[in-house]
Amino acid sequence: MSYLAFYRTFRPTTFDEVVRQEHIVRILKNQIETDKVGHAYLFCGPRGTGKTTLAKIFARAINCEHPINCSPCGKCEACKALKEGAGLDIYEIDAASNNGVDEMRDLREKVQYPPVAGKFKVYIIDEVHMLTASAFNAVLKTLEEPPRHAVFILATTEPQKIPATILSRCMRFDFKLIPQKDLEDLIKSVFARVGKEYEEAAVAAIARAGAGSARDSLSIADMCASYSRGKLTYEDVNAVLGGADLAKTADICGAILKEEASTALKLTEDVLATGKSVGLLLKSMLSFLNDCAIIKMCRSAREIISLPEEAFNKTAEIAGFADGHKILRVTEILTAAENDLRYSTSGRITLETAVLKCSLPQNDYNIDALIGKINALEKKIEELKTLPAAKAELQPKPQPAKQEEPFKREEQVIKPHAKQPSKLLEENGDSPFSQPKAAASSVQPILWENGGGAPCGGSLTEDNKKSLFARFIKCLRTTHKNAVLFTLCMDLESAFAGDKLVLYTDNETVKKALARTDNASFMSEVLQSLGVTDYEVRLKGQKADPFEAALGELKQNFNGADIEIK
Numbered sequence: 001m002s003y004l005a006f007y008r009t010f011r012p013t014t015f016d017e018v019v020r021q022e023h024i025v026r027i028l029k030n031q032i033e034t035d036k037v038g039h040a041y042l043f044c045g046p047r048g049t050g051k052t053t054l055a056k057i058f059a060r061a062i063n064c065e066h067p068i069n070c071s072p073c074g075k076c077e078a079c080k081a082l083k084e085g086a087g088l089d090i091y092e093i094d095a096a097s098n099n100g101v102d103e104m105r106d107l108r109e110k111v112q113y114p115p116v117a118g119k120f121k122v123y124i125i126d127e128v129h130m131l132t133a134s135a136f137n138a139v140l141k142t143l144e145e146p147p148r149h150a151v152f153i154l155a156t157t158e159p160q161k162i163p164a165t166i167l168s169r170c171m172r173f174d175f176k177l178i179p180q181k182d183l184e185d186l187i188k189s190v191f192a193r194v195g196k197e198y199e200e201a202a203v204a205a206i207a208r209a210g211a212g213s214a215r216d217s218l219s220i221a222d223m224c225a226s227y228s229r230g231k232l233t234y235e236d237v238n239a240v241l242g243g244a245d246l247a248k249t250a251d252i253c254g255a256i257l258k259e260e261a262s263t264a265l266k267l268t269e270d271v272l273a274t275g276k277s278v279g280l281l282l283k284s285m286l287s288f289l290n291d292c293a294i295i296k297m298c299r300s301a302r303e304i305i306s307l308p309e310e311a312f313n314k315t316a317e318i319a320g321f322a323d324g325h326k327i328l329r330v331t332e333i334l335t336a337a338e339n340d341l342r343y344s345t346s347g348r349i350t351l352e353t354a355v356l357k358c359s360l361p362q363n364d365y366n367i368d369a370l371i372g373k374i375n376a377l378e379k380k381i382e383e384l385k386t387l388p389a390a391k392a393e394l395q396p397k398p399q400p401a402k403q404e405e406p407f408k409r410e411e412q413v414i415k416p417h418a419k420q421p422s423k424l425l426e427e428n429g430d431s432p433f434s435q436p437k438a439a440a441s442s443v444q445p446i447l448w449e450n451g452g453g454a455p456c457g458g459s460l461t462e463d464n465k466k467s468l469f470a471r472f473i474k475c476l477r478t479t480h481k482n483a484v485l486f487t488l489c490m491d492l493e494s495a496f497a498g499d500k501l502v503l504y505t506d507n508e509t510v511k512k513a514l515a516r517t518d519n520a521s522f523m524s525e526v527l528q529s530l531g532v533t534d535y536e537v538r539l540k541g542q543k544a545d546p547f548e549a550a551l552g553e554l555k556q557n558f559n560g561a562d563i564e565i566k
Contacts, residue, residue, distance in 0.1 A: 005218075005219065005222055006190055006218040006219070006221055006222040006225075007048075007214070007215045007218040007219055007222070010190050010193070010218065011053055012050070012053055012057065013057065013071075013072070013074065014057065014068075014069075014071035014072070015028070015029055015054075015057060015061070015069070015070060015071045016069065016071065018050055018053070018054055018057070019050065019178055019182050019183075019186055019214055020176070020178045020179065020182045021049070021050055021054065021175055021176070024043075024054065024173045024175065025054070027173070028054070028058050028061075028070075029069075029070040032058075032061055032062060032067065032070045033070055037062050037120070037151065038151070038171050039146050039150065039151060039152065040143055040146070040151075040152045040153075040154070040169055040170040040171065041055075041058075041151075041152070041153045041154065041170060041171050041173065042128075042154045042155075042156070042159065042162075042167065042170035042171065042172045042173065043055060043153060043154065043155045043156075043173050043175065044155070044156050044157070044158075044159040044172065044173070044174055044175065045157070045174055045175025045176065045177075046157065046175070046177055046212060046213060047157055047213055047215065047216075048210075048212075048213030048214050048215030048216050048217075049175040049176065049177065049178060049212070049213060049214065050175060050214065051155040051156075051175055052124065052126055052155055055124045055153040055155060056090075056124070057071065057072065058122075058153070059082070059090045059120075059122040059124065059151070059153070060072035060078075060079055060082050060090070062118075062119065062120050062122070062151065063078045063079075063082065063089060063090075063115075063117075063118030063119055063120055063122075064076060064078060064079055065077070065078055065079075077117065078117050078118045081117060082118075088115075088116045088117070089115040089116055089117060089118040089120065089121050089122065090121075090122045090124065091121075091122070091123050091124065092124045092126065093107070093123065093124065093125045093126070094126055094127065095125050095126060095127045095128045095129075095130045095131050096126075096127045096130045099130045099131045099132055099135055100132060100134075100135055101132065101134040101135045101137075101138045103135065104131070104135040104136075104138035104139045105138050107123065107139065107142075108138060108139060108142045111123070111142060111146060111147060111150050112147060114147075114149050115149055119149070120149055120150070120151050121149050121150050121151070122150075122151045122152075122153065123150070123151070123152050123153070124153045124155065125152065125153070125154050125155070126155045127155070127156060127157070128154040128155065128156045128162065129156045129157075129158045129159070129161035129162055133163075136162075136163050136165075136166055140165060140166065140169075143166065143169050143170075144169050152170075154166075154170060159172070177211075177212025177213070178210075178212050178213070178214055179212075180204070180207045180208060180212075183206075183207035183210050183212075183214065183217045184203050184204060184207045186214060186217065186218070187203050187206055187207060187217060187218070187221050188203055190218065190221060191203075191221070191225070191232075194225065196225050196232060197230070197231040197232065198231065198232040199231065199232065199233050199234055199308075200306065201233075201234040201306055201307060201308045201311075202224070202232045202233055202234045202236065202237045204306035204307075205234055205237040205238065205241075205306075206220050206221050206224060206237055209237075209241055220237075220240070220241070223240050224236060224237050224240050227239070227240050234307075234308050234311070242276075242277070242280050243280050243281075243283065243284045243287075244271050244276050244280065244281045244284040244285075245271075246284075246288070246311050246314075247314070248267065248270075248271050249271075249281075249284045249285055249288050250288060250314050250315065250318060251267050252264055252267045252268055252271070252285060252355070253285055253288050253289060253292070253318060253330075254318045255267060255359070256330055256355060256358045256359050257318065257321070257322040257326055257327070257330065258321070259359055259360070259361060260359065261355075261356055261359035261360055264355050264356075264358075264359045265352060265355055265356060265359075268281070268351065268352060268355050269352075272348060272351075278341065278347035278348055278350070278351050279338070279341055279347065281351065282334060282337060282338050282341070282351055283338070285334055286331065286334055286335065286338065288315065289327055289330060289331045289334070290331070291305050291307070291315050291319075292315060292318060292319035292322065292327055293319075293324070293327050293328075293331070295315060295316050295319040296319050296322075296324060296327065297324075301316075323375050325375065326361070326375075329358070329361070330358045333354050333357055333358050334354055334358065336354070337350055337351060337353075337354035374486075374487075460496075460499055460531050460532070464531065465496050468494075468501070468530055468531075468532065469492075469494040469501075471530055472489075472526060472527060472530060473486070473489060473490065475526050475529075475530070476489055476526065485514075485519055485522065485523070488510055488513055488514060488519075489503075489514070489523075491505070491510075492504065492505055492510075492537075493505075493540075499532070499533070499534065500534045500535065500536065501527065501532045501534070501535040501536075502535070502536050502538055503535065503536070503537045503538070504537075504538055504539070504540050505537065505538075505539060505540065506539065506540045508539065511537055511538075511539055514537050515537065523535070
């Protein structure tokens with residue numbers, strides 16, 4: 001075979017060439033240097049992190065006649081024979097295809113013979129978790145007490161499938177995923193050795209796609225080098241990986257974050273019509289949203305993401321007009337859709353449904369969707385404040401001069417006995433959803449007055465009772481400092497026991513939150529401004545106090561009578 005793939009051509013041959021497994025390399029080198037080589041090793045970890053490679057280097061090193069820095073010299077007869085595959089002292093066994101009890105019995109018999117040329121006979125059993133229970137039992141005693149010349153190296157990606165009796169007889173080494181920076185350095189060194197020009201963003205994209213695996217990264221680099229005749233660009237890598245074009249992915253995610261459902265759905269259809277896989281498009285969208293989150297949260301986002309200048313600017317532009325709650329909500333929905341694709345017979349419908357759900361937060365009662373709605377309303381109010389025509393409309397209307405006695409009662413409605421909303425906002429403390437005080441004070445009086453109310457000194461009429469809870473919620477909604485309290489009260493149910501308002505909830509946590517001193521005080525003041533002097537929050541199914549129920553019924557039946565309680 002005249003051509004070898006990158007991951008075979010540039011496979012490490014010494015300990016110093018192994019990428020980012022220093023904790024394992026150091027132990028193995030010390031054992032070789034002090035002549036304390038063990039009899040059984042277990043190499044476990046993700047694919048492409050160097051398990052088999054390090055096993056081969058270790059096997060050659062312990063048989064080398066003149067090791068250099070504990071690594072095989074490559075010049076002695078033992079090294080040459082092992083490198084060319086002619087050595088009889090190193091056996092590589094694929095447990096995926098030789099997983100039966102007969103193969104392990106054969107190994108148990110042959111292990112007794114001494115090595116031919118070297119000091120040790122090494123058995124490298126790859127994918128050892130594929131062995132059957134009978135095969136494990138067959139090799140168990142040999143693995144515990146092998147001949148002095150035998151060394152076993154077991155390699156696996158799924159150590160949890162190996163029996164505890166085997167694990168306890170091996171020195172276990174856990175290989176870790178390789179960081180992106182080290183993968184980039186590895187790819188650059190390979191491209192330099194083959195004379196391939198590249199862009200920094202292209203190498204970063206290959207390393208990200210490798211996801212911590214050196215073999216995967218080199219395989220992708222091999223494909224990209226064959227794809228591009230000249231300088232390797234970011235667009236070339238994107239084309240090789242089969243992902244959606246960054247500009248189209250950005251347009252889809254931008255339409256979703258702007259809540260333009262029809263546009264987002266049309267753009268999704270256009271990309272899928274070109275033959276792109278649903279899974280790849282979904283993966284591209286999640287990667288783009290992750291970049292948006294990094295740009296929004298990290299100051300060094302440009303170094304972390306490593307995108308071309310134009311692509312980074314477009315991503316930053318879309319991340320700029322979306323709040324963190326919205327990005328988080330969309331990411332969670334698309335992640336759930338990615339999991340659903342495994343069991344879906346129509347991936348296209350799964351993706352399009354997720355896109356519609358992301359684009360229509362007004363139809364979603366998820367907490368992040370509700371917070372997003374509140375943030376959108378606050379932005380609109382802030383924008384409204386800058387318009388000249390709106391400023392005039394939002395100015396408090398002058399109150400009419402006092403005329404006759406009949407108007408005194410209405411004046412009481414406009415000026416409730418409770419504290420003014422602006423004072424309530426100041427006392428209630430800051431909230432992460434609040435606008436500057438100037439915006440709240442200029443809009444709040446008008447919104448509050450629209451709620452209406454009953455005089456504090458009189459009884460509520462039946463009409464007032466029917467609409468009172470809706471006006472109460474409206475007052476909370478227009479009070480920008482209490483968005484969380486508004487969210488808690490939205491799902492409450494209400495009923496009157498006489499003039500006492502009873503609020504029902506089926507959630508003990510909501511009841512405790514509403515009973516907090518600050519929340520209870522604010523709710524009491526708002527309800528007083530609407531004419532309710534007494535209220536209670538109960539769990540559904542909780543019975544009222546019999547005395548209070550009877551007193552409420554008495555007050556309702558004898559409206560206006562002076563009832564003395566003794």
